[in-house]
Amino acid sequence: MKYLFTICLTTFALLSFQTLNAQKTFGTRNGQIIFQSPTDQDVKAINNEVNSRLSDNGSLSFSLLIKSFRFKMAEMQDHFNTEYLHSNQFPRGDFKGTITNIKTVNFNQDGIYPVEVTGDLTLHGVTKKVSSKGSITIKNGKPLAKASFPIIVKDFGIKAEDVTEKVTITVNCQYQ
Amino acid sequence: MKKWLKFLLVAGGIGLLAGLALLYWIFNKPHRDVSKEKGIQLTSQQLFEAFRKDEAVANGLYLDKAIEISGTVAEVSTNQEGQKVVNFSTDDPFFTINCTFKTDPGNLQPGDSIVFKGICTGYIPDASVVINEGVLIK
Numbered sequence: 001m002k003y004l005f006t007i008c009l010t011t012f013a014l015l016s017f018q019t020l021n022a023q024k025t026f027g028t029r030n031g032q033i034i035f036q037s038p039t040d041q042d043v044k045a046i047n048n049e050v051n052s053r054l055s056d057n058g059s060l061s062f063s064l065l066i067k068s069f070r071f072k073m074a075e076m077q078d079h080f081n082t083e084y085l086h087s088n089q090f091p092r093g094d095f096k097g098t099i100t101n102i103k104t105v106n107f108n109q110d111g112i113y114p115v116e117v118t119g120d121l122t123l124h125g126v127t128k129k130v131s132s133k134g135s136i137t138i139k140n141g142k143p144l145a146k147a148s149f150p151i152i153v154k155d156f157g158i159k160a161e162d163v164t165e166k167v168t169i170t171v172n173c174q175y176q
Numbered sequence: 177m178k179k180w181l182k183f184l185l186v187a188g189g190i191g192l193l194a195g196l197a198l199l200y201w202i203f204n205k206p207h208r209d210v211s212k213e214k215g216i217q218l219t220s221q222q223l224f225e226a227f228r229k230d231e232a233v234a235n236g237l238y239l240d241k242a243i244e245i246s247g248t249v250a251e252v253s254t255n256q257e258g259q260k261v262v263n264f265s266t267d268d269p270f271f272t273i274n275c276t277f278k279t280d281p282g283n284l285q286p287g288d289s290i291v292f293k294g295i296c297t298g299y300i301p302d303a304s305v306v307i308n309e310g311v312l313i314k
Contacts, residue, residue: 029263029274029304030255048255049276051303065306067240067297074207091235091298174256 024056024107026143031173033064038150038168045069045080052173054136054143058102060117062095062171084158085124094122095130105136112137117147126156134171147171208295210278211311213242215293220247220264220273227299228268238296244313247273249288260284262292263304274304281312290314 031050037043049068053061066087071077081087097119099105105113118131134147148170153160216238223245226234247264250272255261260280263272275294284290294310 029272030253030261030276032256046257048257048259049274049297049306049308051300063300063303065298065300067295068306068308070308073203074205075201075203077207088235088239091239092300172256 025053026055026175027051027053028173028175031062031145031171031175033062034168034170034172035069036168036170037164038166042072043076043164045071045077050173052145052175054145054173054175056102056105056107058099060095060097060099060119060145062093062173064093065091066093067091084153084164090123090125092122096120097130099136105138107138107143108141110138110140115145115147121151123151123156124158128155143175145171145173145175208242208309210242210293210295210309213293215242215244217244217246220245221266223273223296223305224266224268224271227305228271231299231301234299239298241296242293243296243307244291244293245273245275245307246289246291249284249286249290251286252284262310270302272304273307275307275310277310277312278308279311281310 029051030048031052033047033050035045035047047064047068047070049065051063053059066085067081069077069080071080097117099115099117101114101116105115113136115134115136116131117134118129120127121130128151130149130151132147132149134145137144137146148168150166150168153164153167223234223238223243226237245264249262250265251263253261253263255276260277262275262277262281262284264275266272275292277292277294281290281292291313292310293313294307297306297308299305
């Protein structure tokens with residue numbers, strides 16, 4: 001009887017522990033990130049093959065390939081890869097960070113939740129801390145993450161012209 | 177008209193035309209059309225193994241190249257711009273060959289075996305080898 005009681009208690013404790021730690025992670029291999037010059041609408045690159053993971057504990061990561069960015073103008077796309085981002089040498093860009101106010105997001109309740117994100121952005125082989133405000137929209141249990149923030153390209157060791165001195169990064173990722 | 181002035185006008189005119197032609201070329205240079213390129217032929221599993229083994233070597237062989245892949249469809253979806261995206265299975269259940277199609281490959285189902293061509297844009301560890309500008313061959 002004593003053993004049975006101990007086994008029941010251990011099983012209950014283990015199950016409770018597992019429930020408490022059950023972490024839900026959402027992912028996508030085809031999220032969208034846009035690089036755009038705020039002063040020239042033509043300088044716009046869209047990447048629809050962004051790999052991203054979002055956990056309900058607040059951890060957030062993005063991984064993208066520089067060669068996946070598409071420009072309207074082929075010549076601009078070539079320059080972006082060969083003269084600015086040097087995508088043969090630095091083929092990937094990454095972000096690893098956290099949503100600092102994740103407790104305000106209810107993943108079980110449809111709605112739009114304002115969030116604050118902070119983390120490390122690696123581009124062109126250089127890692128910098130970035131922060132941004134954004135939103136998480138929950139619809140039918142699936143999150144959509146949106147954010148927009150500027151970067152100074154020189155901070156990442158990238159050569160800059162007047163129109164590309166500052167670039168706005170826009171995140172638009174629908175998770176499954 | 178003086179000879180030197182005539183020469184200057186002709187030279188200026190040629191320069192102006194050349195400049196305009198260059199601008200026209202920059203703004204209208206066509207994007208790569210992978211359907212007209214000869215692709216490196218391999219299977220989705222071979223492509224995955226090449227990157228798993230040595231990313232730098234695989235980048236040298238396949239990055240930015242037209243590749244023609246035969247593979248088994250694992251999942252079909254649509255991206256946020258309405259393009260068809262097909263994931264091809266590998267022997268790692270968490271790793272796929274992720275291809276965004278430029279032209280609609282039609283009604284594909286998981287389990288279908290197809291051959292397609294596209295441009296390899298690289299490798300994302302623990303996720304996928306990415307291909308875009310995909311076109312269905314058969």
